Amino acid sequence: MTPSSTKTLSMWQVLICGAAIVTLSMGVRHGFGLWLQPITQAQDWTRETFAFAIAIQNLTWGLAGIFSGMLADRFGAFRVIVAGALLYAIGLVGMANANTPALFTASAGVLIGIAQAGTTYAVIYGVIGRNVSAEKRSWAMGVAAAAGSFGQFLMVPTEGFLIQTFGWQQALVMLSLAAIMVVPLAFGLREPGFADGAKPKRDQSIAHALREAFAYPSFQLLMAGYFVCGFQVVFIGVHMPSYLKDKGLSPEVASMALALIGLFNVFGTYIAGSLGQRLAKRKILSFIYLSRAVAISLFLLAPLTPMSVYVFASAMGLLWLSTVPPTNAAVAQIFGVAHLSMLSGFVFFSHQIGSFMGVWLGGYLYDKTGSYDIVWYISIALGVFAALINLPVRETPIQREPRAVAA
Numbered sequence: 001m002t003p004s005s006t007k008t009l010s011m012w013q014v015l016i017c018g019a020a021i022v023t024l025s026m027g028v029r030h031g032f033g034l035w036l037q038p039i040t041q042a043q044d045w046t047r048e049t050f051a052f053a054i055a056i057q058n059l060t061w062g063l064a065g066i067f068s069g070m071l072a073d074r075f076g077a078f079r080v081i082v083a084g085a086l087l088y089a090i091g092l093v094g095m096a097n098a099n100t101p102a103l104f105t106a107s108a109g110v111l112i113g114i115a116q117a118g119t120t121y122a123v124i125y126g127v128i129g130r131n132v133s134a135e136k137r138s139w140a141m142g143v144a145a146a147a148g149s150f151g152q153f154l155m156v157p158t159e160g161f162l163i164q165t166f167g168w169q170q171a172l173v174m175l176s177l178a179a180i181m182v183v184p185l186a187f188g189l190r191e192p193g194f195a196d197g198a199k200p201k202r203d204q205s206i207a208h209a210l211r212e213a214f215a216y217p218s219f220q221l222l223m224a225g226y227f228v229c230g231f232q233v234v235f236i237g238v239h240m241p242s243y244l245k246d247k248g249l250s251p252e253v254a255s256m257a258l259a260l261i262g263l264f265n266v267f268g269t270y271i272a273g274s275l276g277q278r279l280a281k282r283k284i285l286s287f288i289y290l291s292r293a294v295a296i297s298l299f300l301l302a303p304l305t306p307m308s309v310y311v312f313a314s315a316m317g318l319l320w321l322s323t324v325p326p327t328n329a330a331v332a333q334i335f336g337v338a339h340l341s342m343l344s345g346f347v348f349f350s351h352q353i354g355s356f357m358g359v360w361l362g363g364y365l366y367d368k369t370g371s372y373d374i375v376w377y378i379s380i381a382l383g384v385f386a387a388l389i390n391l392p393v394r395e396t397p398i399q400r401e402p403r404a405v406a407a
Contacts, residue, residue, distance in 0.1 A: 008193075018189060022119075024185075025084075025179070027151025028178060034255065035163070035172075036239075037241070046367055049101045051359050051363025052101075053104050054238055054359050057108055057113040057116070060109060060113025062117075073339055077123045077189050082183050088182070121145070125340065125344055128141055138274075141324070141325040142269050145269035145270075145273065146269040153266065219335075226354070227350045229351055229386070230352055231354035234358045235359060235379060239359070239375075242366075269322050271318075272326055276329050289390065292316070293379075296316075297380055330393065333397060336397070
């Protein structure tokens, strides 16, 4: 299905509602690192216990994202988003009341992971792909990604304030109300092509789309690069507050650093999306990953002060989720938009495997060595690796033989 094959939603309606949903869903999850020390201290758990639950969250998010993408491509995004919002609220309340590591992993890990799969980029980008023309698609994806970054800037300080004012448990319950706000916004993304359970006509089956994508080397390279993205951003997002506190800096410095990442990522993702309309997306991605490796290296070499933290956070913010628009736009450009949510879900699953490794390895190696140094070094090496493997990506639309496409 293409934007021209059926009645579509207004581009601005899609952007406003989609951006607001991503702002709330991503804004809540970006602040989870602020709960690491309050929860582990209150429950007398190790950091690895908390990190493992968040690692499961990221892995569940990625795995569920494949199926939420399939459902959104088949039945429309509206139903998927509503279900995800309700699960998000239930998961946050469960996270607040979990008194064992298993219950905490089930709520913070599994439930919230499934919820994020239905309320974030893969599903929203599918709506954008179906309703925004190719000439503006990369830009529109940049706008949606920028909204998620603004959510981090807006919500992380708010979450820090709620923890300090009401305690970590009540703060989580209050956030569940923010998740419920996604439901009315989802009504703005009810696509006419999916009305009354209608199935949009497609020229390619799910099975053929998967065989085609996984046999295409550029798809594999994009997935490998996205693994690195997940490893870096989730390790930093979850463990940097504790890293800074271990070094003697105040919690306010960590909250401000995460907020700055969110603020500057508004600009970074928007710029990356806009540049994706004019420049080769593979070159944009290569530049982003190499710049991350340089930024982390300089951060570790420089004396650690609040100012050096803020400079690093600002630089990383420009690079944080700026990989999202060019990666997803490249997938749409190569394979089309009929199965975009599903294919984006597979690429994102690779991202979340990296996220799992980054957040879990950070907690594991800290408990074993008392330091995050090894994981910082791994992040640098992976950044260089991702910069190199994105260069051979071919972005031209794939050529299909009609007889090879299943009806």
